[in-house]
Amino acid sequence: MAASNSTVKLINDKVIFVQVLVILFLCINLLLIMTFFTKEFFYSTMRYILFAVTLMSDSLFLVMTDLLLILNYFHFTIQMWLCIIIFMVSSLYTFVTPFTLTAMTLERYVAICLPLRHGELCSTRNTLHCILIIHSLSSVPCIVLLSIFFASVTHGSYTQGKVCSVEIFIFHMWQRHLRSAINQFYFLIMCITIVLSYVKIMRVAKAASGEDKKSSWRGLRTVGLHAFQLLLCLIQMWCPIIESAVLQINVMLFFIVRYFNYITFTLAPRCLSPLIYGLRDEMFFHSLKKLAVCGLYRKQ
16 A cells, blocks of 8 residues: 555656646746847847747647646546647647757758858748748648548547547557658658758868858857757657557556656757757847846836
8 A cells, every 4th residue: 555655656746747847948938939029130030930939839839748648647538629639739749849940950051051042041931931831741640640530430439538648549550650650751851951951061160260160160069959959859759659569568667658758858858949049049148138137127
């Protein structure tokens, strides 16, 4: 009995720990989003617009995945139509952040390797087109999975109460394989884009001199951080495959692995965006500090 109570307490501690992290990240993201709207330069420059997209994407994703975590932990049942909406949002924004990071890497590539064409290629108009393409590509896995689901269930299924998880949308093993194939294809495309951009920027950084060299190496470090953050996001795409394999072995081990994956590959990458642009970018950090100081001054 004592061991059982200890296990329940441990699980409760884990859930509370996640809530603290999620609230902390959401507060930081909200502050950064407010900073983004303080200067016209930010919302008319491609890299800052894409940064804001990652912040909003991460915030929505954290809210939805945390909601799913709570629903699953307490075994709350909800109607299928509501679960479908939650799944659509969480599935979409699983991919929006990695695609946006890839776009931000390409923006750094253009800025350093094609500086004369940067203004043309990275205009506000093209940025909006880029965001549309990102969301279109990100919606493909969700559309594929839900199309199969809609074709497989009856109309009455939408009002049934179930514990919401991605597993309830998968009926056949080939669906898992199809989902895995799409994830791996996206993984490959993003990795190739990041590596090629990194190599090209490195060549320019070595060949540059003076201020250009300093700017190029700063861009190279930014791309390196993007690559690390993107790697964590992309590993998340492999998590369902790993978790499915572990589930066949041991249920308790499955919950431990799923919790570890959530902390490491879902929450951790979402806290790197503020570090890369919120703190490393001098102009943005100055505006952030000014906003924070003004907020404290008004409270006093």
